[in-house]
Amino acid sequence: MRPTFSIICFTVLSGVGYGAWFLLGIGIALHALLCAPLLGSEVAGWACTHPDRLAFCLAVGFIFVSAGLLCSLGHLGQPQRAWRALSQWRSSWLSREGIFAVLTFLPAMALIVRELSTRLTGCPPLSSNATPTFGALLALGSLSTVYCTAHIYSSLKPVRAWRDPRVVPGYLLLSVFGGTLLLWALASRAPTAGWERVLPWMVVGLTGLASGVKVLYWRAIDALPAPDPGNAIGLAALGAVRSFEAPHTEENYLTHEMGFVLARKHARKLRRIALMLAFLVPGLLALSALVLPAIGMPAAWLALASGLAGLFVERWLFFAEAKHAVMAYYAR
Amino acid sequence: MTSLPPPATKKLGLVIDLDTCVGCHACAVACKEWNDGGDFGPLPDADPYGAEPHGVWFNRVHSYAVEPGMGNGESGMGRASLRGTPDAASTIPHSPFPLPGAQALTVHFPRSCLHCETPACVTVCPTGASYKRAEDGIVLVDADKCIGCQLCSWACPYGAREYSAARGTMQKCTLCVDRIYNETLEEIDRQPACVMACPTRARHFGDLGDADSKVSKLVAEREGYALMPEFGYAPVNRYLPPRPRRGGCGDADPVSARESSRSGAEILDPAQLPGVLRWLDRVLSR
Numbered sequence: 001m002r003p004t005f006s007i008i009c010f011t012v013l014s015g016v017g018y019g020a021w022f023l024l025g026i027g028i029a030l031h032a033l034l035c036a037p038l039l040g041s042e043v044a045g046w047a048c049t050h051p052d053r054l055a056f057c058l059a060v061g062f063i064f065v066s067a068g069l070l071c072s073l074g075h076l077g078q079p080q081r082a083w084r085a086l087s088q089w090r091s092s093w094l095s096r097e098g099i100f101a102v103l104t105f106l107p108a109m110a111l112i113v114r115e116l117s118t119r120l121t122g123c124p125p126l127s128s129n130a131t132p133t134f135g136a137l138l139a140l141g142s143l144s145t146v147y148c149t150a151h152i153y154s155s156l157k158p159v160r161a162w163r164d165p166r167v168v169p170g171y172l173l174l175s176v177f178g179g180t181l182l183l184w185a186l187a188s189r190a191p192t193a194g195w196e197r198v199l200p201w202m203v204v205g206l207t208g209l210a211s212g213v214k215v216l217y218w219r220a221i222d223a224l225p226a227p228d229p230g231n232a233i234g235l236a237a238l239g240a241v242r243s244f245e246a247p248h249t250e251e252n253y254l255t256h257e258m259g260f261v262l263a264r265k266h267a268r269k270l271r272r273i274a275l276m277l278a279f280l281v282p283g284l285l286a287l288s289a290l291v292l293p294a295i296g297m298p299a300a301w302l303a304l305a306s307g308l309a310g311l312f313v314e315r316w317l318f319f320a321e322a323k324h325a326v327m328a329y330y331a332r
Numbered sequence: 333m334t335s336l337p338p339p340a341t342k343k344l345g346l347v348i349d350l351d352t353c354v355g356c357h358a359c360a361v362a363c364k365e366w367n368d369g370g371d372f373g374p375l376p377d378a379d380p381y382g383a384e385p386h387g388v389w390f391n392r393v394h395s396y397a398v399e400p401g402m403g404n405g406e407s408g409m410g411r412a413s414l415r416g417t418p419d420a421a422s423t424i425p426h427s428p429f430p431l432p433g434a435q436a437l438t439v440h441f442p443r444s445c446l447h448c449e450t451p452a453c454v455t456v457c458p459t460g461a462s463y464k465r466a467e468d469g470i471v472l473v474d475a476d477k478c479i480g481c482q483l484c485s486w487a488c489p490y491g492a493r494e495y496s497a498a499r500g501t502m503q504k505c506t507l508c509v510d511r512i513y514n515e516t517l518e519e520i521d522r523q524p525a526c527v528m529a530c531p532t533r534a535r536h537f538g539d540l541g542d543a544d545s546k547v548s549k550l551v552a553e554r555e556g557y558a559l560m561p562e563f564g565y566a567p568v569n570r571y572l573p574p575r576p577r578r579g580g581c582g583d584a585d586p587v588s589a590r591e592s593s594r595s596g597a598e599i600l601d602p603a604q605l606p607g608v609l610r611w612l613d614r615v616l617s618r
Contacts, residue, residue: 001486077480077500084477085458088334094483095458157452157563158489229396233441234557234571235350239400247360247392247443250384253494257485325560326491329394329443 001159002260003319006074011149012178012311014068014101015171018142019179020061021108024054025142028111028135055115057186062108064182069101093155097148104141107134146175153318158325161221170213174278174311177206181282181300181307188289188300196296200286203303207283211275214314218271221321227328243332259327263320270317278310334457336450337466343541344468344507345447345568346527347550351575353393353534355440360391362529363444363505371510372475376498388494390505391444391526398437398574437574442535444526445492445505446559446567447471453484453493462502469541469568470509475501489563512537540568 073079086102088095111134150171153162184199229243230236251259263270282303289299367390368375377387447464451471454462461477462484464470473484473493478501485493485502493504508524511517521528527535538547547570550556556570602613 075481077482077495077497078478081459081477081479084460084479085481088458088460091335091455092458092483094456094481098458152456152483155452155456156486158487230398232560233350233394233396233439234559235396235398235439235573238398238437238574240398241439242397242399243394244397245355245395247357247394248389250386252386252392253388253485254491257482257495258491324486325489325563329441329491 001319001322001324002257003263003316004075006071008312008315008319010068010072010075011171012068012308012315013071014065015146015149015175016178016182016308016311017061017064017066017068018104018146019175019177020057020182021065021104021179022139022142022146022176023179023183024057024061025107025135025137025139028054029132029139031132031135053186055112055119057183058108058112058115060182060186061179062105062112065101065104065108093148093151097145097152100141100145100148104138104145107137107141110134111138142175143172146171159322160224160325161322164217164220166213166217166220170210170217173206173210173213174314177203177210178307178311180206181304184286185300185304188297196293196300197290200289200296200300203286204283204290207279207286211279214275214279218267224323227323227325227331229328229331232325232328232331243330246330254326255330258324259330260320263317264323267317267321270313274310274313274317276310277306278314281306281310334454334460334462336454336464339449340466340469341541342468342539343447343449343568344470344512344538345540345547345570346444346507346524347536347538347540347547347556347570347572348442349532349534349536349554349572350439350441351534351554351572352532353440353442353530354532355393355395355438356531357393358529358531359442359526359535360389360393362525363391363508364389366508366511366525367506370506370508372472372503372506374499375503376496378498387498388496388503390492390494390503391442392491394441394443396439396441398439400436437577439574442526443491444569445471445507446490446565446569447505447507449566449568451565452487452563456483456487458483465509468539470507471504472506472509473502473504475499475503478502489560489565490567507537540570 073082076082082098085095085098089099111131114131114134147168150168153159154164154167156162180199180202183195184203187195187199228236228241230239230241233241235241285299285303285306289296364375367373375388375390377385379385380387447469448471449469451464454464454471457463458481459477459479461474461479463472463474465472480495480500480502482495482502485491485495493502495501496503508526511524512522514522523537524535527537536547536550539545540547540551542548550572551570554572556572558567558570561567600613602610605613
């Protein structure tokens with residue numbers, strides 16, 4: 001499949017944004033519990049003592065999510081009709097994703113406005129009974145949106161690689177991983193007890209999990225059989241079928257969109273680059289930051305930069321390596 | 333509405349005879365011409381007279397070589413060139429695949445929308461632009477609703493949908509819905525353009541939901557098959573497989589072989605005859 005820049009930007013950027021929103025949503029939902037004197041400051045101390053930072057993090061997540069969604073519009077031939085995509089939620093994962101994306105903005109906006117207004121008016125933050133509910137809705141909406149994004153791809157039977165059972169968990173893990181990197185970078189700007197220690201541990205754990213899922217995915221798609229023209233035209237029983245003349249001399253939409261071979265030629269190198277940038281470098285940086293808290297801030301920002309670059313390579317490969325069944329008609 | 337309608341009794345579709353298709357592309361050209369000016373057109377081309385013409389066609393004709401008895405992955409070309417001169421036992425001396433005792437087969441394969449009964453291209457559509465008609469099962473795209481996300485083309489394993497960059501929307505075979513119900517046309521002309529154009533009558537149009545229709549009987553008689561049923565999209569169109577090939581020089585004709593053995597007739601080695609007489613022998617042996 002052709003790796004389209006707009007879709008890669010969309011899935012990576014909005015994935016990171018939703019991952020951050022998911023973690024913040026959970027944090028806010030559990031805020032009452034975590035900031036209670038008993039369990040208190042160790043886990044959520046940063047969010048408890050710096051409520052204005054919370055609004056800032058939500059806003060940065062908002063920028064990532066919105067930038068990603070705007071990129072996705074770039075993929076459309078008729079972007080001015082994008083609103084129509086919200087109508088077919090009964091059958092279409094793309095439509096469901098659009099609906100969850102729009103709905104998730106509501107609790108996010110409510111929380112951002114609430115945090116800003118409490119900051120301006122000086123009232124104690126997060127005092128309302130509705131706030132934990134908004135947090136829970138934000139976490140749920142973010143998770144659901146990424147889940148739907150993953151299902152857009154995993155529901156496509158003609159793309160065998162995407163039918164792999166690791167596609168959906170992979171999307172969810174990488175989204176939360178990206179969100180963790182983003183929050184770690186933001187939290188490292190104002191180190192207080194709590195998050196700047198919890199987040200690197202999460203980065204370490206998630207790099208292990210996510211890289212494991214990706215390696216297993218790559219191993220599985222390498223084992224998939226090559227497309228067979230005999231099966232495609234239904235005459236495999238007669239013998240070996242070989243295309244000796246394509247229907248067109250030049251490239252057409254199908255061969256352009258679904259006959260992308262560059263990635264598979266360089267798959268090994270690109271996979272190594274993705275693993276290193278996305279997982280190895282951020283993981284090592286997180287470990288160093290845990291050992292040497294003084295380097296926390298540069299480590300966190302470097303990890304975010306490397307992680308984002310790695311996720312872009314990973315996502316490029318996700319599209320570029322996947323083979324579409326229709327190419328069997330063109331297989332020689 | 334991209335949810336599928338309840339299963340209809342009427343299933344309009346095509347039956348394509350791979351035995352008689354000669355790969356002339358007349359169906360593809362006739363389709364392009366009709367639909368460029370039809371209700372679902374235009375089908376604009378980029379660089380139509382330049383070095384790299386590019387545009388939407390609803391119908392594409394592939395050409396395949398089928399090499400009997402060979403495992404996948406071997407082309408047979410290497411073997412042919414190694415052998416140098418054609419084998420005397422070869423039944424097609426000038427074929428690039430001189431396999432003794434068996435003939436390589438050329439199959440021309442027109443590929444277009446199969447108007448599936450449960451098409452994923454319809455259900456993945458987020459806008460309702462892709463739909464399956466409840467009354468006759470034709471799968472269509474409403475160009476006024478399509479946002480050009482191209483997800484439907486990804487969902488189709490048959491490559492039936494092509495995106496028009498010029499129009500920003502997806503396009504596909506309409507089964508010439510603007511012809512087959514068009515009362516301004518003579519009744520005999522109310523068939524898809526590809527069917528009308530086919531010089532070998534390799535394309536047939538009709539109701540495959542009606543077991544008594546001409547096309548259904550043809551499918552039953554010739555053991556027509558659906559493409560890649562494993563996807564579960566239940567294509568309506570059927571392909572008729574190539575008929576078994578006659579052996580070279582009539583030697584595989586069971587009737588004449590039986591007759592000659594019964595009467596104890598002389599055995600003619602057609603390979604010894606000059607070209608014209610060999611041809612005459614073949615024609616008379618039919």
